[in-house]
Structure formats: structure tokens, C-alpha cells
Amino acid sequence: MASLTALAEDALKQAKLLDAYVAAQGRPNTSFNGDTLTNLPPDLVEAREALVNSTQTLKRLALGPVGVLTEIMWAFSDEISLGAINDFSLADCVPLDGSATLAQIAAKSGLSERLVERFMRHAMGNHIFTENPPGQVRHTASSRLLATDPYLKDTIAMMVKEIWHPSTRVIDAVRQFHDSDEPTEAPFTLVNEPGVGMFEFLTKHPERARKFGGAMKWYGSFESWDLKHLVNGYSWDLIDRPGALFVDVGGGQGAVPKALGPATRDLKFVVQDMESTVADGERLLPEELKGRVEFMRHDFFTEQPVRGADVYFLRWILHDWSDKYAIRILKALVPAMRDGSKVVLFEWLLKDGPETDWTEKYPRNVDLAMLAQFNSNERTATAFKNVFHQADPRFQVVDIKKPRGSAMAIIEVVWRSGVGD
Numbered sequence: 001m002a003s004l005t006a007l008a009e010d011a012l013k014q015a016k017l018l019d020a021y022v023a024a025q026g027r028p029n030t031s032f033n034g035d036t037l038t039n040l041p042p043d044l045v046e047a048r049e050a051l052v053n054s055t056q057t058l059k060r061l062a063l064g065p066v067g068v069l070t071e072i073m074w075a076f077s078d079e080i081s082l083g084a085i086n087d088f089s090l091a092d093c094v095p096l097d098g099s100a101t102l103a104q105i106a107a108k109s110g111l112s113e114r115l116v117e118r119f120m121r122h123a124m125g126n127h128i129f130t131e132n133p134p135g136q137v138r139h140t141a142s143s144r145l146l147a148t149d150p151y152l153k154d155t156i157a158m159m160v161k162e163i164w165h166p167s168t169r170v171i172d173a174v175r176q177f178h179d180s181d182e183p184t185e186a187p188f189t190l191v192n193e194p195g196v197g198m199f200e201f202l203t204k205h206p207e208r209a210r211k212f213g214g215a216m217k218w219y220g221s222f223e224s225w226d227l228k229h230l231v232n233g234y235s236w237d238l239i240d241r242p243g244a245l246f247v248d249v250g251g252g253q254g255a256v257p258k259a260l261g262p263a264t265r266d267l268k269f270v271v272q273d274m275e276s277t278v279a280d281g282e283r284l285l286p287e288e289l290k291g292r293v294e295f296m297r298h299d300f301f302t303e304q305p306v307r308g309a310d311v312y313f314l315r316w317i318l319h320d321w322s323d324k325y326a327i328r329i330l331k332a333l334v335p336a337m338r339d340g341s342k343v344v345l346f347e348w349l350l351k352d353g354p355e356t357d358w359t360e361k362y363p364r365n366v367d368l369a370m371l372a373q374f375n376s377n378e379r380t381a382t383a384f385k386n387v388f389h390q391a392d393p394r395f396q397v398v399d400i401k402k403p404r405g406s407a408m409a410i411i412e413v414v415w416r417s418g419v420g421d
Ligand SMILES: C[S@@+](CC[C@H](N)C(=O)[O-])C[C@H]1O[C@@H](n2cnc3c(N)ncnc32)[C@H](O)[C@@H]1O
Pocket: 199, 249, 250, 251, 252, 253, 255, 256, 272, 273, 274, 277, 298, 299, 300, 301, 314, 315, 316, 317, 320
């Protein structure tokens, strides 16, 4: 382990690079009042990540073993203040470029002044809102987003209801159902409706489903989640020829064809999903893609009706399902495969070992969210190879790569009909 000084020096090196860039761009110094570290070139994205990682390690070393555990034990309090501020729209009660007293915020929100004070002053410890001068609440860059970004509001509401609440029942669900594969026994079902998996539950609760969709849009705006990594990270030109077909299995409203369509010339797309989703997708399809994108109702647990396509693509599908079901989804593709057909996944990828860098830990967080919501899991490269092999040995995993700057990995699988003959 590097010394405290060595870690601090590494942090200093990265901080200087970022400060120099910010100054050269004529941006104000980085502060909690604005977001100066936007649209960074790739080497500075990496400098920023290195800064976060070395300062997180430094912080944990400085906290010491008891401090590390205590910080984790109290992490729930951050969820309480952020969740309450979002749910009671407290950010909307503070003028974007002015200030409000706690009493004014209370009057506007309908909450008592005592609760407003407790939620907001807790959040201020996380640099969400500030008080200047004392008694006058103002926005920071983070709280301003809570007032101005509707998709962020949906995201926080979704994180609270669909992930945080279920996550408080993970231990109970494991005691009751052990290492279950079943979405109907997931922790989510213990806080919502016993025996009803999350996707089915959301179809009965359209407002929560709408917020789920809003959250997906918000996350989709992250630089590292951008579909440009899929568009630029794979040689689509080798497939893009007249007659080539791309089937987006569980493709939602067609986000992938919307990104890949303009980057290719001849490729045609079939987007498959549940009935209401494909109806929305059809309605929202841009004019210029009509004729190249078809929407189709299809349950991916049943036999794939589009035969011999060039690519069967799945983003964030297998991670919603435990191996038992992921294998069923892949088996349903088998009758449609022809020699050379590909399955391409765009998915989170776990390392075959602990992710000790803070910026690498995210897939592990998502993995536990998958447990809480669905009893499903994220996968390592080995785990992906296993599910494909168990589905059918003719699925050959040929490449797994994470494009630079991408949070997701591209997993390329080719169907070799001769294997196992
Ligand atoms: C996490 S979303 C991913 C959507 C899309 N692939 C994307 O990357 O934007 C999972 C999708 O699976 C769809 N889905 C769930 N169960 C399905 C089923 N049995 N058959 C087809 N689609 C299903 C949902 O409607 C949802 O659109």
C-alpha cells in the first residue's frame, strides 16, 4: 500500500492537470457551485478518475478501520435526506439564484420547519444546498439539479422505491428463500407484492413504471453510459451491407437503433419487447428511421421468430435474470441461429476479483441492486462464458472488451454450427 504522502502526491498530480485544463478553458475554479469538469477529453476523464480513486483510498486510510466501518453503517442517512428532499420537492422551494429561509421553505413545502431543517442541514453536509449567510438557504450545483432536472427527480424516486427499499430486505429474503433464482422471491417482492416480480409489478403501477423509464433516460445521459461507446467500439462496418439484420431483443423503445441507425447505411433493425413498450417505441421513432426499424411484440422466453439475422443484440437483458433464466433466453435464440450469426451483449462486466478502486466499484453496486430487485446478478467474463456454454456449446464467446471510457462491455459471441459434431 502506498504511503499517505504518496497517495496525496498522486492526487495532487491529477488535481494540477484538471485545474490547468479548467483554467485554460476559462472556466471558474472547481467548486460546489458549478460543474466545471464537464466535456473533458479522455485523458482528463482518466485523471479525474485517478483523483477520485486516490482521494477515496486516502480518506479511508485516514478514517482508519473503525472509521471505514462506521461510515458504511451510517450511509443510510444520506438516502433519508436525499430521498425526503426529492419526495417533498424541497429544492423547488429555494429560488434558483436567490435564497430562502427554513420557515419560507417549510411554508411552501407544507413540511414542518423542524423537518425541513433536519433534512436540509443533513444534506448540506453532502454539499447539497448551502447556508450563506446563516439562515439563508441557497442552491449548490447538486441541489440546483434537483430543482431543474425532471429525469434526476424520477431517478432518485426510482432508486428509493425500487432499489433502496428492497435492499433493506435482502437479508430477510436470503433467510427465507436462500440463494433463490426466482424474481418472484426477490427482496423487492417483500416490500411490494409477495410473489410478484418487479417487471410484472410495474405494469400494474404505471406512475412507478414511468419514473423507471425517466431514470433510464437520466443514467443514459452519463458520458460513460453513452451509446457512442457501442457505436464506435465495434466494427459494425463488417456487418453493414444490404440485407443485414440486427435484432434488438428486449430492446425497449429502440434506443440502440436510434444510435446505431445513423452510424450505419444498410443495417435494418427489428426491436422486440412487450406490447406496450413496442407501441411506445413505434410512436416515438424518428421519421428518418422509418423503413429501417421495425417493432415487434415478442416474449424473449419463447422461440425467436426472426431467423438467420446477422446480430441478436441484448443490452441490460441478461443482468435482469439469474443464470437459470438467462440460459432460457439464450436457448430461445438457438433455432434462429445460422452459422456465423452473432449474439452481441452490451452489459456490465465484473472483474474476476475485488474492485478496490472506487471508480471500478459501480458494477458491484449494480450487482447487489440486481439481487434486491430480481434475484439476478452481474457477471464476470467467466460467468458469461458459462451461461452461453450451458445454453448451447455452439455459442462461442470470441471477444469481451470494454471500450475506453465506457461503463459497459461489448461481449461478442458467434454461432458455430459445427461445434460438438
Ligand atoms: C433494462 S430494460 C433494457 C431495455 C433495452 N435493451 C435498452 O438497453 O434500453 C429491460 C427490457 O426487457 C423487457 N422485457 C422484460 N421481460 C421481457 C420479456 N419476457 N420479453 C421481452 N421483453 C421483456 C422490458 O420491457 C424492458 O424493455
